[in-house]
Amino acid sequence: MTESYDDRGGEADGEGSTAGPPRWVKVFGIIALVLVVLVVVMLLVGGNHGPGRHVGDGADSHSSSSNVDQAGAGVGREPPAGVHTR
């Protein structure tokens, strides 16, 4: 594995030394940008994404939380501290 590092290193250095970012970097950048925009849109539209989405303050977070209590699962469970402030 280390040997392959050495081999590829020589090629990579030579190809990347004359121009700006190679094409694959630009493609990766565009894909990353699209994904970031997608996540932001989901956050704005959905408004219910993130680590605190499941942690309820009762009525609005978990539609079937009453079922959980009936089954005895949610009894005594407290949401993680500092997670959900909505």
Place this chain on the structure above:
Amino acid sequence: MPPRVRKFVLTAHVASSVGWLGAVGVFLALAIAGLTADDAQVVRAVYLAMDSIAWFVLVPLSLASLLTGLVQALAGKWGLFRHYWVIVKLGINLVASVVLLLYMQTLSYLAGLATEPTLSDGLSPVLHAGAALLLLLVATTLSVYKPAGMTRYGQRKQRQRPGPRAL
């Protein structure tokens, strides 16, 4: 870095990174099982297992991968900001680790509610694990192929000193 230490760090980095990838695959399989199961006890078992795997396998492996990758880059010949593929891998590792740590709160809470047979958020672990698997596959591919491309910083460094082959 002495060759012995370098090989040890490289071995630790490969082991933790590939181990992380495999663990995410197991996590995704469990998440799909939890999503499709009808039996409440199966769902409960799956979510409890996912919680344990996440805390005791995913989180340690992700942090180990990040740490050994940083040591490998900074103390080795590749550098952290000289090659685009190293920067992309670092970004993937950071994003995946941060999202994993943020998601742990959700996962622990889901595990606490695991007896609910109609868990409404069953798709969430599948989506997160699927995205993580894709990201880690990309990182692994970058590690093996090391596509060409040096940053301006790397080019400057290369002009100042002998290239990585000589280091």
